[in-house]
Amino acid sequence: MTSSFQEMWADLAPIGRDAGSGGYRRFAWTEADRDCRAWFRSEAEARGLTYELDRNGNQWAWLGDPAAGDAVVTGSHLDSVPDGGAFDGPLGVVSAFAALDELRHRGVEFTRPLALTNFGDEEGARFGLACVGSRLTAGQLSKEQAYALKDGDGVSLPAAMEAAGHDPSSLGRDDERLSRIGAYVELHVEQGRALDLSGDAVGIASAIWPHGRWRFDFRGEANHAGTTRLVDRRDPMLPYAETVLAARREAELAGAVATFGKIAVEPNGVNAIPSLVRGWLDSRAPSPDDLDATVTAIEKAAREYADRHGVDLDVVRESFTPVIEFEHALRDELGRLLGGSVPVLGTGAGHDAGILSSVIPTAMLFVRNPTGVSHSPAEHAAEDDCVAGVRALADVLEGLACR
Numbered sequence: 001m002t003s004s005f006q007e008m009w010a011d012l013a014p015i016g017r018d019a020g021s022g023g024y025r026r027f028a029w030t031e032a033d034r035d036c037r038a039w040f041r042s043e044a045e046a047r048g049l050t051y052e053l054d055r056n057g058n059q060w061a062w063l064g065d066p067a068a069g070d071a072v073v074t075g076s077h078l079d080s081v082p083d084g085g086a087f088d089g090p091l092g093v094v095s096a097f098a099a100l101d102e103l104r105h106r107g108v109e110f111t112r113p114l115a116l117t118n119f120g121d122e123e124g125a126r127f128g129l130a131c132v133g134s135r136l137t138a139g140q141l142s143k144e145q146a147y148a149l150k151d152g153d154g155v156s157l158p159a160a161m162e163a164a165g166h167d168p169s170s171l172g173r174d175d176e177r178l179s180r181i182g183a184y185v186e187l188h189v190e191q192g193r194a195l196d197l198s199g200d201a202v203g204i205a206s207a208i209w210p211h212g213r214w215r216f217d218f219r220g221e222a223n224h225a226g227t228t229r230l231v232d233r234r235d236p237m238l239p240y241a242e243t244v245l246a247a248r249r250e251a252e253l254a255g256a257v258a259t260f261g262k263i264a265v266e267p268n269g270v271n272a273i274p275s276l277v278r279g280w281l282d283s284r285a286p287s288p289d290d291l292d293a294t295v296t297a298i299e300k301a302a303r304e305y306a307d308r309h310g311v312d313l314d315v316v317r318e319s320f321t322p323v324i325e326f327e328h329a330l331r332d333e334l335g336r337l338l339g340g341s342v343p344v345l346g347t348g349a350g351h352d353a354g355i356l357s358s359v360i361p362t363a364m365l366f367v368r369n370p371t372g373v374s375h376s377p378a379e380h381a382a383e384d385d386c387v388a389g390v391r392a393l394a395d396v397l398e399g400l401a402c403r
């Protein structure tokens, strides 16, 4: 007798949960991560699946012969951001097991191998880079780059892996594994309110929005906050503040998002006019053109404000991730399998399915999140919607992998 969705959910619930915040701290290669991994393995073995830990630290549970090729794979991740919610990641893994149970209950016959996965270190909470397990597998992160990653205490990724009993010596692109996979479908809690607004329990992902990070350095002149006349000031906080408002305005106009969430001030004294205000802009949009238009408009506004206040401005793009379109054929197939009336929506959040889309056909299902809140203890999905998600995932897997 295997555990139900509710039982699996209850078994995972206490692992890595902080009593104070109520949020999860399941960071890669820590004790909480080890307990999550032990849970995955025991659920796999309870179902008679063949358990595997790959060389990049991802867990696999196989039904059928992996070497047969063209496997259908489903899963997500079990790690979390600091004080993350219960659903981001685990919903996809628990739903994978529950969907398999549902298919066995339906008595279907599998014509392709099926694998359930838990991708390691998706959130990047410990080593600062997201999707480490899938990036390594897909060849988007080399062994050398992975070896250079360090956590906040200076512990390197390979050292953390070794301490957790995983040999890091053969990290890297895994062509043999990729060649076995015909499709990867990841179910995930929605990190927005599109499904709540459309009144649907489940949706299909169209694309992951292009996104980037830009650093805005406003340089003025430090001076005494009490004795410097307002007209004599070159205060970089003023154009910075106006730029924050411009970011909001331009994002609204373009249907994008733009956020100044991090700021550094020098000298950072309560009675000092700043000499430098450094703000980091994170912006994402449905299309590369929308993103470009948004950031260009924000930068143009920032330059005007800076000029007006006699402040210098440098803008540096620190990172950029292009749009990721999920494979259209697989996406359309999901739509057909789910009856054609399922909404198709884009997302501003990154996922293993996005990384893997560079090497194999991938697709995603989203489950309604009534508040849209994610990466927070308040993240939530209703049990009925989770059950609808399991059913949708089972329908998709049946259509793809069964007779």
Ligand SMILES: [Zn+2]
Pocket (backbone or CB within 6 Å): 077, 088, 089, 122, 188, 351
């Ligand atoms: Zn996630």
